[in-house]
Amino acid sequence: MARILIADDNEAIRDILSIAATAAGHENIQAADGEDAWQKFTAGNIDLILLDVMLPKMDGFALCRKIRQESAVPIIMITACGDDYDRIMGLDLGADDYVVKPFSTAEVMARVKAVLRRWQRDGQAAGLSCGNLHLQEERGLVEIAGAPLSLTHKEYDLLHLFLTHPQQIFSREHLLDLLWGYDYSGDTRTVDTHIRRLRAKLEKAGLAGGSIGTVWGRGYRWENEATAK
Structure with missing residues (x-):
């Protein structure tokens, strides 16, 4: 079980992702804007972040950059469009994966599972x-x-x-x-x-x-x- 931070300004999307995460056996907390997401991240014990690009107060790109200065926690960016710019920008800033709206919750949870598996495998590598x-x-x-x-x-x-x-x-x-x-x-x-x-x-x-x-x-x-x- 992972503890997932769901950061999106759309309450309906947060609730849908929360239900899907819970059904997959994960604990989750929600944030409606970038500053709230940062505060909840710094409170600790976050295993993965589902991060919307278009967040108020601090957008997803800025928040991803700020988090990467502190932690290697897995981040999956959520973007409203399929433009290469958004995908490349997110990956360049250190995001581990991305999904495009509209999405299926099954796809998101599959990506969550894959990123967590990869992260856990890498974390167990030689060091x-x-x-x-x-x-x-x-x-x-x-x-x-x-x-x-x-x-x-x-x-x-x-x-x-x-x-x-x-x-x-x-x-x-x-x-x-x-x-x-x-x-x-x-x-x-x-x-x-x-x-x-x-x-x-x-x-x-x-x-x-x-x-x-x-x-x-x-x-x-x-x-x-x-x-x-």
């Missing part, structure tokens, strides 16, 4: 693992106990760096150079802020088998459960 955490490098996907974890780009980069260099201590300055760039002129405390947020997400998701450790006076490192002190 970095520690305990119940798995990071699939090719697609930038992170899972904990099989559930997707939404991370920002910097949080993902931090996690990837720690997992590829377990037990190595990174000072704040070194992390800034590696991930923010040598010419970064901001406060080093931004590292602490990002580490704190990443830790909170990992803990909330139920991470087991490893953690981000603090080495007082020196920096941070990834500690596997067997060696954490």
Whole structure:
């Protein structure tokens, strides 16, 4: 069962898709505009998004672009016309598939099933693992106990760096150079802020088998459960 976000300004279409998703065994929530969809996405635990292109407040293209800055969650775009422009634009922005109105709910659910199957298969491909955490490098996907974890780009980069260099201590300055760039002129405390947020997400998701450790006076490192002190 997946948790699907249905974002469309047409209530009748939302209800039809909701009924079809429920019949297919999925949980779903609805959003009537782009800003509402963004808020519900950031609340977490969304496995797939059915995203209408012509949303008020924030259109589907803008929302897709914004989501892709944060997550690799599967997105199926819904467009009112079959123009190549809409299809190409959506796919270029990172959408996984698209359907054209008017559509059959059977077709939409078939595409949902196919995208989820592909996403789950790719998520199980070779990558970095520690305990119940798995990071699939090719697609930038992170899972904990099989559930997707939404991370920002910097949080993902931090996690990837720690997992590829377990037990190595990174000072704040070194992390800034590696991930923010040598010419970064901001406060080093931004590292602490990002580490704190990443830790909170990992803990909330139920991470087991490893953690981000603090080495007082020196920096941070990834500690596997067997060696954490």
